[in-house]
Amino acid sequence: MTPFGDAVRLLRQKKGVSQKQMAAAIGVSPAYLSALEHGKRGAPSFEFLQRVAGYFNVIWDDADELFGIAALSDPKVMLNTSGLPAAHTAFANRLAGRIRTLSGETIRILEDVLEKARFPDKEH
Known part of the structure; x- marks a missing residue:
């Protein structure tokens, strides 16, 4: 699970929609949306984030928070420590x-x- 996956699931539950309904509305497959929610896909694109924010009518401040959460949600983190102690x-x-x-x-x-x-x- 990722922070973004948790956030999307909560937004869906509040709106009372299934993954299938949301996926159809924003133009992605239900499998892709499920993979995002379960942390099996990397961080989503900015375009996707805009569609999600629009779908849920997220105001600007909340959208910024959602975008920040998405940036912290790549389940395959890599650290480059070259040049560090x-x-x-x-x-x-x-x-x-x-x-x-x-x-x-x-x-x-x-x-x-x-x-x-x-x-x-x-x-x-």
């Missing part, structure tokens, strides 16, 4: 090797660490 490469590889076994709580802790690193002067 050895510790960065080792950490990326350790994370890749253990990502499937991390608990939700551990992910939340790591998210908090990343957020603090993004804004080091901001108090949490």
Whole structure:
């Protein structure tokens, strides 16, 4: 599952439409929409995102949030650590090797660490 897949599923449920109905309305196959929702496809195109936002009548601010979620939803992440210190490469590889076994709580802790690193002067 991806964050974008979760968001689309919630939007569909709120509107009371099936994958098949939504797929027909936005011009994609139900199989493609299912694969997106289940994290078996990469991040969708900007054109697709615009069709989804239009279909659900998503306002601009919410559309920006949806587009941001889509950008974080590629299930096949690649990290290029060339040129970085050895510790960065080792950490990326350790994370890749253990990502499937991390608990939700551990992910939340790591998210908090990343957020603090993004804004080091901001108090949490």
